[in-house]
Structures are given as structure tokens and as C-alpha cells.
Amino acid sequence: MSKKKKYCTNCSNEISEDAVVCPSCGVKVGAPVYNVKVVKGTSNDLAIVGFVLALVGIFMCFFSLAGLIVSIIAYKNCNDYVNPNKGFAIAGIVISAIVLVLGVISALAGIILPIIVAIIATIFGLAM
Numbered sequence: 001m002s003k004k005k006k007y008c009t010n011c012s013n014e015i016s017e018d019a020v021v022c023p024s025c026g027v028k029v030g031a032p033v034y035n036v037k038v039v040k041g042t043s044n045d046l047a048i049v050g051f052v053l054a055l056v057g058i059f060m061c062f063f064s065l066a067g068l069i070v071s072i073i074a075y076k077n078c079n080d081y082v083n084p085n086k087g088f089a090i091a092g093i094v095i096s097a098i099v100l101v102l103g104v105i106s107a108l109a110g111i112i113l114p115i116i117v118a119i120i121a122t123i124f125g126l127a128m
């Protein structure tokens, strides 16, 4: 079994391939190659934050927008976590979206209904 030669990255001395430490300068040569993949976070807490914001948004509509944004970000980051909390992220998006849609509808109704009432009142007023 022939041993290939390699060179120390520190002092450039020739060393055997299976050498762990350079015999000349003592620098570790067989440094383990770490996985380049980014270390995953344990829990995607942002998903829970988004979910809570979505729930708060049911009572205070403006939280829904924050809930929606946070939940979408959390959903996109899901793959970076061991515990992605994907269900919370999806629930946060769905709840926020529903509340926002209902909020927009009720806001529009709040603008349109008085106008309709005013028109009807005007018509009846003119009729009398």
C-alpha cells in the first residue's frame, strides 16, 4: 500500500497523506471537512409568532397584515429548521388572509352602506 504524498498547508513540507499533524510544524493537516450546508435552527419560532399575530388579528384587524407577512416569511424559511412548524405558518397565512378579506369587505360595506342609505333617504326625502 503506497502512501501518496501531500503538502502541509502551513509550511509546505511534504507529508504523508494519512498524517494528522504535520511533523515539521505541528499544524493539524487532516482537518475534517465540514458539511457546507447551513446549520439548521431547531424550531421555526417565526411560524408561531405569525400564527399568534393571525389570531390577534381576528380581534384587531391590523395585526392580520403583520401576521400574514410574518407567516409567509416563516413558511419560506421552513426548510431551514429541524422543526419547521409548517402547520402554524400555513394556519397563520390562512387565518390572516381570511381576516384581511373579511376586513376589507366590512370596510367597503362600511363605506358603501352609508352611501346607499343616503341615496335611499334622499330618494324618499324627495318623494315626500
Ligand SMILES: [Zn+2]
Pocket (backbone or CB within 6 Å): 008, 009, 010, 011, 012, 013, 022, 023, 024, 025, 026, 027
Ligand atoms: Zn507543516
